[in-house]
Amino acid sequence: MAxxxxxxxxxxxxxxxxxxxxxxxxxxxRHGDVPQEDALRSRLGDDPNDERAFAALAxxxxxxxxxxxxxxPLTADADDAERQRAADLAVWSLGEELxxxxxxxxxxxxxxxxxxxxxxxxxxxxxxxxxxxxxSGQALVAGLRLLREAGLPVEALGLGTGHWHPRDHDPEVGRxxxxxxxxxxxxxxxxxxxxxxxxxxKQDAIAQMRRELARLVEQAERTAGA
Numbered sequence: 001m002a003x004x005x006x007x008x009x010x011x012x013x014x015x016x017x018x019x020x021x022x023x024x025x026x027x028x029x030r031h032g033d034v035p036q037e038d039a040l041r042s043r044l045g046d047d048p049n050d051e052r053a054f055a056a057l058a059x060x061x062x063x064x065x066x067x068x069x070x071x072x073p074l075t076a077d078a079d080d081a082e083r084q085r086a087a088d089l090a091v092w093s094l095g096e097e098l099x100x101x102x103x104x105x106x107x108x109x110x111x112x113x114x115x116x117x118x119x120x121x122x123x124x125x126x127x128x129x130x131x132x133x134x135x136s137g138q139a140l141v142a143g144l145r146l147l148r149e150a151g152l153p154v155e156a157l158g159l160g161t162g163h164w165h166p167r168d169h170d171p172e173v174g175r176x177x178x179x180x181x182x183x184x185x186x187x188x189x190x191x192x193x194x195x196x197x198x199x200x201x202k203q204d205a206i207a208q209m210r211r212e213l214a215r216l217v218e219q220a221e222r223t224a225g226a
Contacts, residue, residue, distance in 0.1 A: 048098050049105055
């Protein structure tokens with residue numbers, strides 16, 4: 001089951017609606033750090049992919065949701081598991097709110113991070129949208145790394161194969177695809193992705209990376225042939 005519906009049911013209340021980048025009306029009566037929250041939301045309104053601003057704002061909303069307040073008895077006596085669920089739901093809500101900006105890809109990656117264990121289909125869908133919104137390839141790097149670190153290298157290969165543009169994208173996409181192929185036990189795919197890095201126009205900048213990956217691919221081929 002997807003995390004958001006499950007958390008909503010456990011918390012017994014719907015997620016409040018809000019406008020992209022706008023502070024929730026109730027925050028002023030609950031917290032003493034409203035100016036900081038407003039400043040962070042303003043920064044994210046200008047650049048929804050500001051990772052530092054998102055992390056700082058996520059920490060604020062996570063702390064608020066986990067600790068509760070005098071006018072919110074639901075979380076006042078909550079146990080640790082309930083507080084964690086409330087915090088995750090708050091960050092999820094923030095990510096979906098900011099993802100309403102058509103330029104936003106980083107919030108989609110963060111929501112995907114929360115959903116990867118409960119909703120793989122939704123996770124891949126969010127990472128696909130993030131990759132399509134970002135011409136630099138940074139979103140694709142983040143998505144591939146998320147899937148690979150979650151133990152899903154095959155899904156990472158599926159995402160990257162359809163969206164990687166070796167000439168234009170961050171070459172870290174190639175690294176993540178080679179690593180995913182090795183993790184998946186597909187040395188031929190790893191070799192093919194390594195070869196695709198030859199299309200990147202600034203070869204001097206990635207020479208060391210290619211040497212490291214080549215050694216890794218050779219080792220994977222030896223292991224597969226053993």
